[in-house]
Amino acid sequence: MSEDEVNWRRYLAEFHRDRAGVVEAVLSRSMGGDHSPYRWLARAVSADANLVLDLACGSGPMSRELAQPGRTVIGVDLSAEELALAGQRGPGPWIRADGLSLPFADGSMDAITSSIGLAVVTPLTAVVAECARVLRPGGVLAAIAPALRPLGPRDLRVLTRINARLRTKPQYPGPLELVGFTKIAESHGLRRVEDARERYHFTVRDRADAELMMRALYLPQTRWSRVESVIELLEDRAKRRGAFEVAIPMRRVVAIK
Structure with a gap:
């Protein structure tokens, strides 16, 4: 099967049905200095943004990170299971909707954030167009996504x-x-004002950590036996050498309408 043959809609629905909360579990423990990727993304939203849309919110970590007095953060996701978990962890509101057809009026949002969502909701041009539609003039779109760098020599060896x-x-x-x-x-009236990268890391101490990290990866064409082989590799390294880091480089882009 080629990459083009992956039924992404079905794969993502099954992944987030069976593993709701797993991405949050990994990224909330992935640190760069003193902060997680969620905190880094939240810093791109100004304090005076009162109505914020968290696109592809998953189990709601960004919505909780963005919470402050006087602000409403609306979490939107397609996964009923992720939204159910989000509802247990934060006040919402939580809305089940497609990122390509947002149920909001034109120019209604002060800011939109998306943690990995712009790499998942496709096509990118369509989701950016929809974000531009619901942002008010001067509104901000901020997103983070997995990146290829920065990585050090030790990171490269592990990966x-x-x-x-x-x-x-x-x-x-x-x-x-x-x-x-x-x-x-x-092309949709947004001006990029930032493009930055940071290295985060997830610490593997034992088999449970290795399993958690591997379960959070999108691997639509990989047999579980190969994933299990990686888990055993990481478990063995932790036993022999102690806790170690697996790098997670991220890219943050910010654009203003």
Whole structure:
């Protein structure tokens, strides 16, 4: 099966049905200095943004990160299971909707955030167009997505061994690193004002950590036996050498309407 043959809609529905909350569980523990990717994304939203849309909100970590007095954060996702978990963890409101057809009026949002959502909701040009539609003039679109760098030599050694066991790399339905974002944003009246990268890391101490990290990856074409092989590799390393880091580089883009 080629990458083009992945039924992403079905895969994502099943992934988030069976593993609701797993992405939050990993990224909330992934640190860069003193903060997680969620905190980094939240810093792109000004304090005076009163109505914020959290696109592809999952189990709601960004919505909770953005919460402050006088602000309403609306979480939107297609997964009923993720939204149910979000509802247990925060006040919402939580809305089940497609990112390509948002149930909001033109120019109604002060800001939109998306943690990995722009790499998942496709096509990118359509979701950016929809974000531009619901943003007010001066409103901000801020998103983070997995990146290829920054990585150090030690990071590369660990990731190379993981990918060798998998015989592939994690995949996303949209473009890796949001390639083409700037041109697409400009075509829909958004001006990119930031493009930054940071290295985060997830610490593996034991088999449970290894399983959690591997369960959070999109691997639509990978047999579980290969994933299990990676889990055993990471477990063995932790036993022999102690806790170690697996790098998670991220890219943050910010655009203003």
